Amino acid sequence: MDDGFHIDNEFLTKTIIIATGIGSFKPKKFPLKMNQEIEKKVHYYINDPNKYANQTVGVFGGGDSALDWAVELANRSQVKIIHRRKEFRGLESSVNKLRKLKNVEILTPYLPKKISLSDNQLTVELKKTGSSEISYQKFDQIIVAYGFRADNRFVRNWGVNLKGTHITVGPEMNTNVPGIYAIGDAINYEGRVPLIGLGFGEAQIAINAIMRKLFPEKALTIHSTSI
Ligand SMILES: Cc1cc2nc3c(=O)[nH]c(=O)nc-3n(C[C@H](O)[C@H](O)[C@H](O)COP(=O)(O)OP(=O)(O)OC[C@H]3O[C@@H](n4cnc5c(N)ncnc54)[C@H](O)[C@@H]3O)c2cc1C
Structure with missing residues (x-):
């Protein structure tokens, strides 16, 4: 001009x-087909952990963010942490902390394949990596901690x-x-x-x-x- x-x-x-x-950073999206109702229950940030109190929360990811959120949420929620590898990338001390908690389930190595919503609950189809084993897990809410993507394309x-x-x-x-x-x-x-x-x-x-x-x-x- x-x-x-x-x-x-x-x-x-x-x-x-x-x-x-x-x-600018954007969270990596949950790689499943989701409608708007499902997306309302899939989160990439947590502003107030108390919103998840007394619910079953699925935390997807294997880095420090996933582990830290799982540890924090375990103070008030049932937690299932799902990672595609057997080993977590995040701190071993956080993994050990989670292993000791009765209200935390560690599901590895699983990849999410499908998601659906009925009776206000999410069901995620998980496939065990390197095998044909399928597991169906129910959650009230899901936290996705797959990291961030950054670019200057704007x-x-x-x-x-x-x-x-x-x-x-x-x-x-x-x-x-x-x-x-x-x-x-x-x-x-x-x-x-x-x-x-x-x-x-x-x-x-x-x-x-x-x-x-x-x-x-x-x-x-x-x-x-x-x-
Ligand atoms: C873990 C780590 C350790 C490092 N250690 C060293 C070291 O020891 N020595 C060294 O010399 N260098 C180090 N670096 C590299 C150094 O940090 C970078 O080279 C430097 O910060 C780049 O400066 P910058 O101003 O170009 O970008 P940045 O410092 O990244 O600043 C960019 C800013 O722009 C903002 N922004 C981005 N997109 C938008 C948008 N669309 N609208 C508005 N704002 C936006 C960001 O939020 C950010 O505040 C390290 C980097 C990392 C990640």
């Missing part, structure tokens, strides 16, 4: 520097080019869209390593380039950080 970029109809700016790291809506999940930049940290720059772990170029120091340096390069464009009449002292 000639006069700059309008952001949320609130800000007008001549340049933008994108510094979103590896991007910048495509601005016309900014990405290579894979990273923004492509030129030597002044300029993207393909005039006026939009990118720095830090959001970008990649040959030889780049994702370390803090590089991001700081790239910020200096981008800001100096922007200053030269915005104020071409000014003689900038590039060796000074006071700009």
